[in-house]
Amino acid sequence: MEIESSKSENEGLTSAEKDDASFLRERFLFLIASLSGKACEVGMENGTKVNANIRAFDVSFENILVENLTVTSTPETFIPMSILRAQDVHTIFCTDI
Numbered sequence: 001m002e003i004e005s006s007k008s009e010n011e012g013l014t015s016a017e018k019d020d021a022s023f024l025r026e027r028f029l030f031l032i033a034s035l036s037g038k039a040c041e042v043g044m045e046n047g048t049k050v051n052a053n054i055r056a057f058d059v060s061f062e063n064i065l066v067e068n069l070t071v072t073s074t075p076e077t078f079i080p081m082s083i084l085r086a087q088d089v090h091t092i093f094c095t096d097i
Contacts, residue, residue: 037054044088044090048073062086066081066083
């Protein structure tokens with residue numbers, strides 16, 4: 001059985017480009033970690049806006065676990081826990097990061 005070696009994403013990049021990519025990856029992970037537990041307004045694919053507390057992201061960032069979700073246009077809609085597909089999310093707005 002032969003195992004193919006995978007190419008590194010950074011192969012062929014200059015040292016400066018690798019440093020930039022590393023910096024951006026670090027900032028992205030910091031942002032993701034700082035969003036946990038924060039109340040945010042989330043703009044969705046069909047124009048719907050929801051308010052929710054972000055709890056976690058899955059490893060591949062395909063899903064976002066939220067709690068206390070309410071739809072802005074119908075505040076009586078309350079969902080204690082939900083999963084949002086990241087591909088349906090256009091914006092995430094938090095005021096206290």
